[in-house]
Amino acid sequence: MAASSPTSTAVYVYGVVRADELPAVAAEGVAGTPVELLERDSLAALVSRLPGGDFRVKRRDLQRHLAVLEEAFGEATIVPCPFGTVVRSDDDVESVLLGERRDELLAAIKRLEGKVQLNVKATYDEEELLRELLQLNPELARLREATKSLGDAGYYEQIRLGELIAAVVAERGETDSRRLLDRLAGSAEDAVVEPAGEYVALKASFLVNRKKLRKFDDALDRLAGAEQPVMRIEVIGPLPPTAFAAAAAGT
Amino acid sequence: MAVATRGTASNYLQRAPSPSGLADVLDVILDKGLVIDAYVRVSVIGIEVLTIDARIVIASVDTYLRFAEAVNRLDLSQTETAGIEELRDGGSAAKRKSEGAIEGAKEKIPGLKSDKERSR
Numbered sequence: 451m452a453a454s455s456p457t458s459t460a461v462y463v464y465g466v467v468r469a470d471e472l473p474a475v476a477a478e479g480v481a482g483t484p485v486e487l488l489e490r491d492s493l494a495a496l497v498s499r500l501p502g503g504d505f506r507v508k509r510r511d512l513q514r515h516l517a518v519l520e521e522a523f524g525e526a527t528i529v530p531c532p533f534g535t536v537v538r539s540d541d542d543v544e545s546v547l548l549g550e551r552r553d554e555l556l557a558a559i560k561r562l563e564g565k566v567q568l569n570v571k572a573t574y575d576e577e578e579l580l581r582e583l584l585q586l587n588p589e590l591a592r593l594r595e596a597t598k599s600l601g602d603a604g605y606y607e608q609i610r611l612g613e614l615i616a617a618v619v620a621e622r623g624e625t626d627s628r629r630l631l632d633r634l635a636g637s638a639e640d641a642v643v644e645p646a647g648e649y650v651a652l653k654a655s656f657l658v659n660r661k662k663l664r665k666f667d668d669a670l671d672r673l674a675g676a677e678q679p680v681m682r683i684e685v686i687g688p689l690p691p692t693a694f695a696a697a698a699a700g701t
Numbered sequence: 702m703a704v705a706t707r708g709t710a711s712n713y714l715q716r717a718p719s720p721s722g723l724a725d726v727l728d729v730i731l732d733k734g735l736v737i738d739a740y741v742r743v744s745v746i747g748i749e750v751l752t753i754d755a756r757i758v759i760a761s762v763d764t765y766l767r768f769a770e771a772v773n774r775l776d777l778s779q780t781e782t783a784g785i786e787e788l789r790d791g792g793s794a795a796k797r798k799s800e801g802a803i804e805g806a807k808e809k810i811p812g813l814k815s816d817k818e819r820s821r
Contacts, residue, residue, distance in 0.1 A: 612769035674714035692733040
């Protein structure tokens, strides 16, 4: 591959901005190289050179990629690329990305302008959730008592009890997920829901207008207050709109 | 991690301006963003290795046993001594409280759309 050749011309691409919105990026790029702006017809791609030889991404490069996006996002509307986007040459960046996809990119910038991404995760407190479910479900409470009295002998009863709890937890998760999404959707422009892990009621990215940030935060605050102590909500952002870039470009 | 908190629900709402943990960073930048046409792309060594941490797989007997253990571990003495009547009252009070908050949210956000409207 070109990336491992010593005469590599490969360029790492972070994203695209309007050229007049971002004069330069100070943050260090992937592999510790400086970030440059490749311009064509009022659009600019944020890129950095990959070192020749056996280049391999490292954990620190994840932070560097994010730092570049965040710096650009602080000054301009950026259409971010996924981590690890590497293109053969400057020519390809200019002709294929900035040239052929110019209209798409301009439309995406317009759609993302003035908007930020907020990543929301609502996690159950295991103990509080199970306590509540046992209260709401007498059958579950009865089975728990019966299983407990069997001790180690009740291996299959344990599995049966666990299966039942898993089902009740999953059902509760679906209901809560819909409700949380509905409560927050009114203050957001768009939302992308991701598969939730164990004891996660909702994991989603929201696209929020900067002017409505306070409103969104108020909605979150009320939600967190109402759902405590069974749930704890974490919110990260404002972030560059990575989860919405592809859709904004119509791809 | 810089976490700003405010309001009465601060313990249950954590705000961070930027992701700090590996999983949160991956959530933001992995497989998300504008995809460039494959024929001009070059693959980079090591990306797969970095993504392993981000994926979680569950659903097995082990999981069921863990659920059962968790529920057995639960110390119900506190609620058991509280008495059933009190529990019932506590439960419905909590429900009333959350319903009130939800109605409040509706009132304050006139633009609240249903799922159907949003997906249009």
